[in-house]
Amino acid sequence: MSNIKRKKTRKLRGHVSHGHGRIGKHRKHPGGRGNAGGMHHHRINFDKYHPGYFGKVGMRNFHLRRQHKFRPEINLDKLWSLVGAEKFAELEKEKSTKAPVIDLVKFGYYKLLGRGHLPARPVI
Template identity: 90%
Template sequence: KHRKHPGGRGNAGGMHHHRINFDKYHPGYFGKVGMRNFHLRRQHKFCPTINLDKLWSLVGADKLSELTKEKSNKAPVIDLVQFGYYKLLGRGHLPKQPVIVK
């Protein structure tokens, strides 16, 4: 006969009469892992990045060609925050043209 719920409903008894099953087939089911951050502020970790090889794309092709053909002593100033980047990473290579990065 079907006797409704003889072992309890759902996962009942995981720490009691069904412990062998939980320990054998679901190790680590009970307990805590890691550390809690009670007041998580995600905006503190916001830091958009750009690589060196993409740096000259911010300047623009017209400005780049103007600087390379002149052979002047002027170095373009690139303000990364103005373009929405906070960190400059080192992948890629820059041309020999000097540049100032803020």
């Protein structure tokens, strides 16, 4: 015989139960399906390899408001940069009595801070 180890399957050919026993017969789901029995018959495995798998941690927060403090802000000195230089020049040439309206929410800002100076032209 050569020194290459034979596989166990070769040895088991011709034996009826093929190493799986006469009673259980290698059938179905002997330990339950999936992760069944983590608290019972598979407890050793769960305790050893998955500590903390069971149980609650922390507190529940019902009605969680995500990013409720998210309010992007912009300063006064950057206000005209939203509109653009050519639009600003066009409004300066126009000399109308109406003040231009800049909708900050449309540009993604929700708060206007007071740093910097505005041009003499009023803005809403």
